[in-house]
Amino acid sequence: MEEIGYTSKDVDGYFVDENNERLSLRLLCSDTNSARVTCASQIEDQLNKAGFEVSASVVSASDYTSALSNGSFDLYIGEVKLDNSLYFGKILSNNVIYGFPNQSDCVSSFKQYYEGTLDITAAVSSFASELPFIPIC
Numbered sequence: 001m002e003e004i005g006y007t008s009k010d011v012d013g014y015f016v017d018e019n020n021e022r023l024s025l026r027l028l029c030s031d032t033n034s035a036r037v038t039c040a041s042q043i044e045d046q047l048n049k050a051g052f053e054v055s056a057s058v059v060s061a062s063d064y065t066s067a068l069s070n071g072s073f074d075l076y077i078g079e080v081k082l083d084n085s086l087y088f089g090k091i092l093s094n095n096v097i098y099g100f101p102n103q104s105d106c107v108s109s110f111k112q113y114y115e116g117t118l119d120i121t122a123a124v125s126s127f128a129s130e131l132p133f134i135p136i137c
Contacts, residue, residue, distance in 0.1 A: 015051045024053040028073035030064035036077045043077075106130040 001007070006015040006023050014022045025047070029040035037058055044056040054075075059067065067073050109126035112118035 009051055013051055014048075014053045022053045024055070025074040026072075027054050027056045028064065028067050028076040029056060029058045030061050030077075031058050032061050032064075033079075036079075040077050043075075104130055 001015055001023075005017045007018070008016055010016045010020065010022065016022055027040055027044055027047075029036055031037060040056040040058060044054045047054040057067075057073075068076065068078075106126045106129070109118055109123045113120060113123035
């Protein structure tokens, strides 16, 4: 946290910068799936307890899609179904990782891996350094 300027906490326990401004994040979630809504609530609660001011924004499916398309979120709960091989090249090729730049090192690394020009160790290392998504099981 210190690397990004949040060196202390306020009286309520939230990380603040040198201007006493809290690190505030918006967690976007669609109201179409009760399990995801519950997950959003739990993530909001746990991150707030850890000192991150997080506000879960549970919205309709159309508002969710719109917010994803125009980047009106800091975090979001989504779903990507992978087959048993855990191949996610389809995700990268269809540009569906919202909030993650298509020209990132991670995307480039996995495209190179799937083309056979980069080994899996380098691709996974690139993924780990950027974390375009975090699986929640």
